[in-house]
Amino acid sequence: KNEVEQSPQNLTAQEGEFITINCSYSVGISALHWLQQHPGGGIVSLFMLSSGKKKHGRLIATINIQEKHSSLHITASHPRDSAVYICAALRGSNYKLTFGKGTLLTVNP
């Protein structure tokens, strides 16, 4: 079993819908990253958070360290949000990240 699990694996939405992607982890962590990977491969770091909530534009990330769960929300989704979203858990002092397998989001116009 992967230490970091994402759900759903695939998500199709209509433009304007509210999107939620979930990330659960089975080990203690100090922080969690959310990443975005567009078709063609480039990976962009969206958030790093260790508690509470962070917001950037239409993206909101939340984390509950005790419940070992994080969510990424996209409000008013747009076709340009179509990408793979990856969560990665940070453990220990050596900055070793354990990555989820990603959620493929497709937003249709």
Add this chain to the structure above:
Amino acid sequence: NAGVTQTPKFRILKIGQSMTLQCTQDMNHNYMYWYRQDPGMGLKLIYYSVGAGITDKGEVPNGYNVSRSTTEDFPLRLELAAPSQTSVYFCASSPTPGRTNEKLFFGSGTQLSVL
């Protein structure tokens, strides 16, 4: 700033050949990493470095070598390429681990095929 520059973007190797994937960052980051991404799998750490002259193995180091002679450069060497090394490789860097708002910066990736 160019960020993290990774070359080449694509490469086809024959079994047994060797090559070096180049990675350079101009952000004065201490931490640098090499990952591989296989279809349907999460990124796996190959090697990482916490500063010039210091490197350590990640989850999947076999068949690879790295060096870190400067803060800027972190090349990944493949010796005796094997089909199992067909993957997409990403270099990344970060300033300091574990602090809030410290993000990872990725290169654009290298698609490597070993035939």
